[in-house]
Amino acid sequence: MTRFSKSRSSKPEQEARGGGAAMRVIVPLQGVVQGRGGLVLGSIIPCVLFYFLQLYLKRNRNDADSENEQNPGGPNTTTRSSSSGQLPELDAIPRSLSRALLSPKSPSGPVSVSARANGIVKGGAESPYNVGLKRVKEDPYDELANPNGVIQLGLAENKLSLDLVNEWLVENAREALLAGGGELGISGIATYQPFDRLMEFKVAVAEFMSQVMEKVVSFNPNQIVLTAGATPAIEILSFCLADSGNAFLVPTPYYPGFDRDVKWRTGVEIIPVPCRSADNFNISITALDRAFIQAKKRGLKVRGIIVSNPSNPVGNLLSQETLYSLLDFAREKNIHIVSNEILAGSTHGSEEFVSMAEIINQEDLDRNRVHIVYGLSKDLSLPGFRVGVIYSFNNEVLAAAKKLARFSSISAPTQRLLISMLSDTKFVQKFIKVNRERLQKMYVKFVAGLKRLGIECTKSNGGFYCWADMSGLISSYSEKGELELWDKLLNIAKINVTPGSSCHCIEPGWFRFCFSTLTEKDIPVVMERIQKVSEICKSRS
Amino acid sequence: MEKGNRSRQVLSRIATNDKHGENSPYFHGWNAYERNRFHPTQNPQGVIQMGLAENQLCFDLVEKWIRENPNASICTREGADQFKEIAIFQDYHGIKEFRQVVAKFMEKVRGNRVTFDPDRIVMSGGATGANETFMFCLADPGDAFLVPSPYYPAFDRDLRWRTGVQIIPVDCHSSNGFRLTRAAVEVAYKTAQESNINVKGLILTNPSNPLGTTLDMETLKSLVAFVNEKNIHLVCDEIYSATVFNSPRFISVAEVIQELEHCNRDLIHIIYSLSKDLGFPGFRVGIIYSYNDIVVSCARKMSSFGLVSSQTQHFLTSLLSDEEFVDNFLSKSKKRMAKGHHDFTKGLKQVGISCLKGSNSGLFFWMDLGSLLKEQTFEAELELWRVIVDDVRLNVSPGSSFHGLEPGWFRLCFANMDDQTGEVALERIRTFVLDNGKKGDEGR
Numbered sequence: 001m002t003r004f005s006k007s008r009s010s011k012p013e014q015e016a017r018g019g020g021a022a023m024r025v026i027v028p029l030q031g032v033v034q035g036r037g038g039l040v041l042g043s044i045i046p047c048v049l050f051y052f053l054q055l056y057l058k059r060n061r062n063d064a065d066s067e068n069e070q071n072p073g074g075p076n077t078t079t080r081s082s083s084s085g086q087l088p089e090l091d092a093i094p095r096s097l098s099r100a101l102l103s104p105k106s107p108s109g110p111v112s113v114s115a116r117a118n119g120i121v122k123g124g125a126e127s128p129y130n131v132g133l134k135r136v137k138e139d140p141y142d143e144l145a146n147p148n149g150v151i152q153l154g155l156a157e158n159k160l161s162l163d164l165v166n167e168w169l170v171e172n173a174r175e176a177l178l179a180g181g182g183e184l185g186i187s188g189i190a191t192y193q194p195f196d197r198l199m200e201f202k203v204a205v206a207e208f209m210s211q212v213m214e215k216v217v218s219f220n221p222n223q224i225v226l227t228a229g230a231t232p233a234i235e236i237l238s239f240c241l242a243d244s245g246n247a248f249l250v251p252t253p254y255y256p257g258f259d260r261d262v263k264w265r266t267g268v269e270i271i272p273v274p275c276r277s278a279d280n281f282n283i284s285i286t287a288l289d290r291a292f293i294q295a296k297k298r299g300l301k302v303r304g305i306i307v308s309n310p311s312n313p314v315g316n317l318l319s320q321e322t323l324y325s326l327l328d329f330a331r332e333k334n335i336h337i338v339s340n341e342i343l344a345g346s347t348h349g350s351e352e353f354v355s356m357a358e359i360i361n362q363e364d365l366d367r368n369r370v371h372i373v374y375g376l377s378k379d380l381s382l383p384g385f386r387v388g389v390i391y392s393f394n395n396e397v398l399a400a401a402k403k404l405a406r407f408s409s410i411s412a413p414t415q416r417l418l419i420s421m422l423s424d425t426k427f428v429q430k431f432i433k434v435n436r437e438r439l440q441k442m443y444v445k446f447v448a449g450l451k452r453l454g455i456e457c458t459k460s461n462g463g464f465y466c467w468a469d470m471s472g473l474i475s476s477y478s479e480k481g482e483l484e485l486w487d488k489l490l491n492i493a494k495i496n497v498t499p500g501s502s503c504h505c506i507e508p509g510w511f512r513f514c515f516s517t518l519t520e521k522d523i524p525v526v527m528e529r530i531q532k533v534s535e536i537c538k539s540r541s
Numbered sequence: 542m543e544k545g546n547r548s549r550q551v552l553s554r555i556a557t558n559d560k561h562g563e564n565s566p567y568f569h570g571w572n573a574y575e576r577n578r579f580h581p582t583q584n585p586q587g588v589i590q591m592g593l594a595e596n597q598l599c600f601d602l603v604e605k606w607i608r609e610n611p612n613a614s615i616c617t618r619e620g621a622d623q624f625k626e627i628a629i630f631q632d633y634h635g636i637k638e639f640r641q642v643v644a645k646f647m648e649k650v651r652g653n654r655v656t657f658d659p660d661r662i663v664m665s666g667g668a669t670g671a672n673e674t675f676m677f678c679l680a681d682p683g684d685a686f687l688v689p690s691p692y693y694p695a696f697d698r699d700l701r702w703r704t705g706v707q708i709i710p711v712d713c714h715s716s717n718g719f720r721l722t723r724a725a726v727e728v729a730y731k732t733a734q735e736s737n738i739n740v741k742g743l744i745l746t747n748p749s750n751p752l753g754t755t756l757d758m759e760t761l762k763s764l765v766a767f768v769n770e771k772n773i774h775l776v777c778d779e780i781y782s783a784t785v786f787n788s789p790r791f792i793s794v795a796e797v798i799q800e801l802e803h804c805n806r807d808l809i810h811i812i813y814s815l816s817k818d819l820g821f822p823g824f825r826v827g828i829i830y831s832y833n834d835i836v837v838s839c840a841r842k843m844s845s846f847g848l849v850s851s852q853t854q855h856f857l858t859s860l861l862s863d864e865e866f867v868d869n870f871l872s873k874s875k876k877r878m879a880k881g882h883h884d885f886t887k888g889l890k891q892v893g894i895s896c897l898k899g900s901n902s903g904l905f906f907w908m909d910l911g912s913l914l915k916e917q918t919f920e921a922e923l924e925l926w927r928v929i930v931d932d933v934r935l936n937v938s939p940g941s942s943f944h945g946l947e948p949g950w951f952r953l954c955f956a957n958m959d960d961q962t963g964e965v966a967l968e969r970i971r972t973f974v975l976d977n978g979k980k981g982d983e984g985r
Binding site: 111112113114115116117118120121157159162163165166169170190191228229231232235239240241242243244246260264265266267303377381382383384385386396397400403404406407408409410411412413414417 | 552553554555556557561563595597600603614615618621622624625627628629630631666667669670673677678679680681682684698699703705741772774805807808820821822823824825833835836838839842843845846847848849850851852853856957
């Protein structure tokens with residue numbers, strides 16, 4: 001009745017192991033006593049016994065400790081939970097039996113939640129992402145009300161063009177919840193959604209996706225599965241394409257949320273495939289291949305690659321050539337490709353966006369291995385509304401994803417509102433165009449500002465951020481050095497930025513700055529603050 | 542490696558197994574309805590939907606409120622200025638005011654006998670998402686939860702599919718009105734232990750689906766004591782809490798633990814939703830409420846997979862803040878449910894069909910058609926079910942979908958139709974029963 005058991009193996013199995021070990025010790029001991037085996041066994045066996053004892057204590061201590069302190073991937077140690085106030089040695093020995101004998105009036109003992117829950121709650125609590133968010137929440141910058149507050153540069157949100165959406169709403173003031181009564185009345189949206197109502201929304205979304213990608217591709221609404229945001233879309237695809245224990249290859253640096261979306265509840269692993277600044281952080285097929293082979297050696301089955309295009313945090317667009325190479329690679333290894341294109345409409349600059357869908361349209365082969373993730377959180381600035389899309393050419397995946405999406409469906413009134421908005425093609429066109437212009441403007445200004453401080457950014461064409469090389473300012477060329485700089489930026493400069501280590505970048509010193517929550521006026525303020533820290537770092541080195 | 546021209550794309554076990562449960566009659570009946578939907582004037586011979594527990598009884602009240610309160614909808618001129626904040630808001634804590642009104646609403650439904658802490662309220666993708674999230678938080682793959690049967694068919698999917706958790710049914714029998722007893726739970730628990738299955742908790746649906754009954758204080762207390770003794774979790778699905786239209790009154794587990802001095806609250810959790818009580822399944826509002834801090838924290842982080850649309854949160858904050866509206870809604874809703882339930886059960890009784898005695902809640906009733914079965918087997922029950930769907934043209938849910946032990950029981954939902962449709966449905970059943978009676982069926 002152990003409550004600390006993390007593994008799936010039940011108690012009797014563990015007892016059997018212990019029993020077997022005992023037998024394996026007793027028989028040779030008899031041999032030693034009777035003179036067979038001699039000195040060798042006489043010295044080995046006590047050592048082995050001692051070893052097993054240590055192993056047993058260590059295993060149980062690990063189980064107890066990992067409940068209290070598990071920290072997958074977080075750079076800082078977490079604080080221990082209140083239930084761990086006791087000595088570790090005591091915790092190591094399961095006390096379930098003694099607790100069962102206590103009267104029911106005893107105070108609550110440690111109750112086991114799932115191992116998964118413990119890992120999630122304890123791990124990452126002190127991650128830079130969370131710490132930074134918290135600081136901004138507590139002390140948000142406001143030009144007038146709180147000019148010394150923390151400026152948010154760590155959230156990839158686009159506030160630049162919300163006014164356009166707002167304007168549309170006011171002009172098209174339709175009571176979308178009750179458009180005309182009758183079939184479109186409350187019973188039309190409050191109830192479980194009939195199939196055809198959902199289709200109307202899918203048609204609108206398909207059309208929007210096509211417009212966003214400049215009408216080069218047309219998207220078939222029948223190949224869409226809707227989800228409550230892109231977060232569950234990624235998770236659902238992970239559940240569909242891989243079993244627990246399998247893995248996906250993901251080029252780094254990557255969006256920190258993938259660790260949650262791909263791994264938390266699925267049991268699927270991510271194998272990071274490093275991209276280098278020398279390559280402008282572009283994907284290398286060689287690196288993918290190497291990672292695939294290494295995975296195989298470790299006994300990990302790779303089920304697919306997840307790429308983001310435009311990429312986050314770097315902002316690269318994948319060239320047509322790269323897309324073809326990825327497809328070749330996937331075909332050769334017989335694996336899937338998940339292309340996260342959630343920022344397809346948020347490009348700026350001269351390079352053209354090419355969707356995976358474009359490549360596939362031209363070749364009939366391999367349609368079944370390509371899946372695209374999209375959503376309205378970035379391109380339409382509506383993260384609160386929770387609209388995500390899985391777009392696949394694989395009917396089996398669509399069928400499975402549709403069922404899995406029941407855990408993450410989109411609110412009906414939101415669908416109703418968006419059908420109206422997305423169907424207004426004039427508005428959509430205008431929005432995409434103006435949004436791009438504003439992004440471009442901010443990007444150019446921001447990057448120029450950093451350049452004046454001697455900080456270079458990779459050339460990027462998409463996303464709401466720039467990827468800056470601050471390795472010149474870090475005290476030691478390591479993750480530790482990078483995090484020290486991050487800390488200075490947060491607490492001295494009072495700007496919240498995302499350190500490259502959170503994105504699994506192998507080269508220390510890179511930071512992501514999101515500029516889309518700022519106005520132009522804020523840029524000089526940000527630069528001034530960075531300069532302050534820059535001077536501190538330079539004077540100390 | 543690639544085989545021939547077409548590469549074989551192997552998907553995961555989850556994607557290819559049957560554990561989504563959508564191949565059961567419960568879901569097949571819906572297809573029959575979709576193909577041939579009843580309409581009083583346009584398609585009077587169509588299939589009447591009695592298999593979906595939806596509450597449509599008070600839509601008129603909501604429509605009126607919406608018209609009178611345009612600020613609540615951000616998609617109106619009046620409400621549009623709040624739009625920017627709402628559109629951007631994706632904090633998984635949820636809008637504070639939203640959690641506060643939900644807490645107050647839950648308190649109101651429980652006669653203000655308990656208080657709920659808004660900081661313990663976590664969102665999920667409907668109750669569907671809440672059911673699953675609790676399993677992810679409380680159990681590891683291979684662990685099990687005890688579930689009194691008959692139970693809601695989609696538990697098979699929600700509790701097991703992606704989580705790898707097992708369901709161990711706790712048998713309830715018609716001989717004592719399907720009442721759940723501590724003894725039955727203990728038997729199921731013991732059997733699981735003997736098979737080396739690690740039981741992590743017990744799920745109660747109170748009010749019960751499909752039975753439409755509520756648990757009494759004594760039973761609830763004994764079950765809370767049981768989980769405390771075994772140090773396992775108690776998850777109470779209270780999504781039908783405001784559908785109690787008759788005595789005995791609804792008793793929430795929140796009330797029970799107030800009365801018990803020595804209860805480990807870390808074991809107690811509540812599932813809620815606005816889909817049944819308010820009739821808003823389309824809004825996808827699932828609520829996880831836990832007295833356990835770790836579970837709240839974990840569930841909140843997982844809520845990223847099923848957040849409630851901020852537009853919906855905003856609207857509901859307005860709606861549920863209107864106490865006058867809420868009081869009126871709850872009282873009218875109960876009256877209409879009581880009437881619907883009464884009309885149906887009375888009408889059925891007149892032709893010799895009984896429904897579960899003592900049912901006082903839910904959007905459905907549990908009907909005993911055992912007398913119409915050719916033999917007391919589930920095969921016969923399915924045969925009868927097909928006749929009811931295809932010939933009588935009513936989509937009802939056969940008891941086998943609910944994993945009960947005794948064939949012949951059917952769940953019929955009545956709260957999703959107006960009086961006119963209800964009369965047609967009742968007439969069809971009565972005619973069918975009388976016709977079958979005339980054929981001289983023995984065993985009545």
